[in-house]
Amino acid sequence: MIYFTLFLEFFKVGAFSFGGGAAMLPMLEQMVEHHGWMTQEQLYNFVGVSESTPGPIAVNLSTYIGTILGGPFGALCATTGVVLPSFLIILIVAKAYRQFKENQYIGxxxxxxxxxxxxxLGCATISIAANIFSGFDIQRFAGGLLTAQNGISFFVIICAGIFTIKKMHPIAxxxxxxxxxxxxxxxxxx
Amino acid sequence: MDEQLKKKGKVQDLFLTFLRIGAFTFGGGYAMIPLIHREMVDQKKWITEDEMMDMVAISESTPGPIAINAATFVGAHVAGKKGAVAATAGVCIPSFLIMLGLSYVLSAFESLRIVQYAFIGIRASVLVLIFFAWLGMLQQMKRSVINWILLITTVVAVEFFSVNPVAVILISFFLGIVHTLIWSGKKVKK
Incomplete structure (x- = not known):
């Protein structure tokens, strides 16, 4: 039952990602691999699109993946799943947030x-790099050869690095x- | 009766305000915080500066997307459970509709070669953005031996032994509590 699975998997992602989606990516990687839902490449494509559209990135990503796998209802299940843990936890915490903030154990x-x-987040960085350079061959590289796709990726990475240092907006x-x-x-x- | 009417108006207002925030902020939760501040603290005066700061701290230290945490917290604070539902639904709906439409458009064009080339560029830029996000977090981290051990153990466990990230989070949370229990006699700092 794809709808229930989508809800459950995204519920887990919502319940265990601390710090605004940093922990989300390794979880998503394992999720799509475990279910064979899509390739890692597709996932990173989704991440790129989700970061450059308005709204919460987690909602964008869950709607996107949900739609691809189960149409509009799949999107609804995935998005509800990712939102619900936050919603419930905050509802409880909002009432007693001073105690929460000052609790030594939680702190x-x-x-x-x-x-x-x-x-x-380091893991996510390594995984994406490994995926982008999956066809990378060190011996060919030493001989001055680079597959065309690796070459393009390499060039774009340098450009993106320069853009970031020049403080360009992430969407730009x-x-x-x-x-x-x-x-x-x-x-x-x- | 008058009180009830006022509350109803607030719920509607919350929904519309967060709908606007969801539709016009790019870059996820952190980008929303200044907007929430302007609307809720400066203009409507529904929450104070102090409460706003608590809200940010709570949103960061509870699991789930920061945007959802912030919306639920503000909604609950201003108008109770109904307010929480209104604000959270408001912030999600634009994303949901945009991504639903976009996923159909993109999957129709996905097989085009030019779109695939564009995605090579997108994946490379995602790598750079995540790498710099990681660098930023690393700079903020307190540099102690135990932190480095935890960091490296996490990377090795998840990346090389395919340990589930959820398990890593649960174990370290549990360790934190045990740590407090053992040292509670010796005054735990902070």
Missing amino acids: NALDMLKPVIVGL IILACSGIGALLGYVILG
Whole structure:
């Protein structure tokens, strides 16, 4: 039953992602791999689109994946799933947030969680890099050869790095990079 | 009776305000915080500066998308459960509709070669954006031996031993509580 599975999987993502989606990506990677829903590449495409459309990124991503897998109702199930844990937890916390904030156990446990979240975001970075350069061959590279696709990726990464250092807006960066990718692909790969 | 009418008006107002915020903020939860501040603290004066700061702290330290946490918190604070539903639904609906439409458009054009090239660029830019987000988090992290151990253990466990990220989060949260229990006699700092 795809609808129930979508709801449940996104409920888990919503319930365990701390710090605004940083922990979300490794969870999503495991989710789509476990169910064989889509390739890692498709997932990263979705992440790119979700970051450059308005609204909460988690909602964008869950709606997008839900629609692809189960149409409008699938989107509804996935989005409800990702939103519900937050909603319920905040409803409880909002009533007693001073106690929550000053609770020593929760405070320390959250401190302990910070480096783990940094680690999880590191994992996401490694996974995406590994995926982008999956056809990368060190011997060919040493011989001065790079597959055309790796070459394009490499060039775009350098451009995106420069854009980021120049403090361009993330959406402008994604849009510019999609343009560069399309142009180079068209010119080099035809 | 008058009180009830006022509350109803607030619920509607919350819905419309968060609908606008959801439709016009790019870049997820963090980008929404200044907008919520302007609408709720400066203009409507429904929450105070202090409450706003608490709201941000709570949104960051509870699981789930920051945008959803913030909307639910503000809604609950201003007009109770109904307010929470109104604000959360408001912030989600624009995203949901936009992504629903966009996913059909994109899946229709996905097989076009030029779109695939554009996605090579998008994936590369996503890698760079996530890498810099990671760098930012790393700079904010307190540099202690235990934090580095937790970070590296997380990366090794998830990336090389395919440990479920949810398990890593639960274990470190539990460790944080145990840590407090053991050291509670010796005054835990912060």
